[in-house]
Amino acid sequence: MTIEIFNQTAMLLGAALVSITILVYSLVQNRTSRQQNRLFLGLMLNVMIASIATIIRYYAAPYAPDSEIATITIKISHLVYYALHNILAMMFGIYVTKVNSSWVRMKIWMYYLYVAPCTILEILILTNPMHQMFFYYDAQMNVYRNFMVLPMYAVSIGYILFALTNLMFHWSAITKKRQISLMFYFGLVFAGMIIQMINSNIKTELLTEALALIGVMLFIEKEDDRIDLTCGIYNRAAMVQDIRNYMRMGQKIQVICIRLTNHDLILRLAGESSLDTLNRTVSKYFKECCPWYEIYHATPVCFMIVNTGTPEDAVALSEKIYVRFINGLYMPGAETPINATILRASVPEELVSVSDVLLMCDASLPEKQQKGIVCGKRLAYLRRNSDVEEAITRGLRERNFEIFYQTVHRTEDLQPFAVKALVRLKDPILGDVMPGEFIPQAERTGQIHELGNRILEEVCDFICSGLPARLGLECINVNLSFVQCMQPGFTERVKSIVESHHIRSSMLNFEITKPVNKEDYEILDHVIRDLKKEGFLFSMEDFGAGYSNVESVLSLDFDVVKIDKSILWAAAESEVGRIVLSSSIRMIRDLNRRILVEGVENESQIKLLTELGADYLQGFYFSKPVSRETLEANGIG
16 A cells, blocks of 8 residues: 555655755755745745645545544645645746846736736635535545636646746846746646646646756756855846846836945055955945845956835945945955945936946046045046947947057157057047047957057058158057957967068067056066067056056066156156156166156256166157158158
8 A cells, every 4th residue: 555655646755855955955055035036935835845735645545534634634735735736836927027027017906916816716725625616525535626626727827828928028138048947947837737637646747846946946046157156246247137137127226336446455465365355355244234136246346236226225325335434344354444435326317228337337437536425417427438438439430540659769869769659539429539538448348459459550551651761760669458468369460460561570669558466467478478579579658657567567578668757747846756766767777678758848857867867758848649641741850
């Protein structure tokens, strides 16, 4: 008898074990925070309890009707099974709307309408002992299905069709793996439901539901690819996906961006390896302020809080965070407090696209916006950044970028030695856009690669024209963004462009920005060594304008070090400034590097730099940047 009952309940036992396993895994992984998580756990509990109740009914059956306890057990377990199974499809429909965020578009009356059929059936099921419209028993306690079972199945199929339709309508709102998971669920559940509806003795329904929920767990509830493992919050990719879904569904959201502003100082004091500790410290505090699933690690030193609350809630939360940083938030083992700039906006009222939101994390902060809470009209710079990004795209398409040239002179005889190629953007809508605006934007969006290639092509054409040779120029200085060097195949592309123009590599001197971190130095060192073997020259840009310039000079094989104009101008204002300039030149000279000083504007500066031993000079004293056509017409002078 026991073996026979086991054979009858094998599928049910499998469903129960699968459900228990998934339930335990979800609890251990602490996947219970969001409504979506709790709905999933509810689905698993439903399948598990329904499976166990049915197994109990089978094991109690041999003792009925002789045993009153067995009889009552059978009736209760059967009622539990029907009551739970009736609401399962409805629960899954709600789960689907949570996954694709379409629930935010549903009005309250829609929820009432949605749950009404299931609620009516649930009341009828719970009162079945009085009317027996769903099932009844004979004298031997054998169960028989009654006429209301078909409507119950019809309603369940209706809920599944609703979920499927909702899924199809919002197909683009979910990732491919979630699409696969949900379709897997639908296929298995439909198959199990149809089989058991045709033959109630084949208990496939609960097993297929449990197996389908494994797929849901693996592809939807298991969010390892969305989680930042260092901080235990969502990563940038998850942020982009979630914000895009909110906006697609027309949901108003509040975004609070927290940008750490003195991380470089803290890491210099505590070591580069402390970045993870810094981020864990900050994210731990944010988790005290709001649910973890509303927090995103947007960049290595930027966090975003996204929720569907009111603007007033966002104001209160941003002010709370701001006060906490003002009062002092410290990384363990560090004596310097963490500083941050807070940006706050409503979407879509103030920011109208995902790109606008990302600019909060990525765009350079104007100096006047680096303190306090930036919101309202103070966010106008983001619109400007967005406009500049569009201007770059337009400029690349319509060839609105122009190259101007500024002379570089030898200190010893003040004769022209080279020219510096400077790119300018003349946009038909924004007018003249300076490199300080469009270069950071191009680096952020990746357009710097195409722009850099075009600049190099134009400079090579200029060299091929023969004009530089006629002007007695030994090389052309070209700005090179560090971001360009990070692109795979960069050195091969540079060589290919130069070789196609049949010019000497030594005619090109790349002025390069300093790297960001230690790993970047290794990549840049490889690029410089590779191209220097081919004869290219390299200069270090903006020495004295940042903290890690000395490390750049020591680590990388530059031919020329270009001292920033701020150092020269400070030398004219104070003795301390003169000492800094003199010490910088002496140090660079001792390292066997040639020295170029920019920002030369008068004869006293020339005299000073001659005394200190600078090799080359550049500035408005000699010339302003001019077009290629002007050089061809007027020469240098």
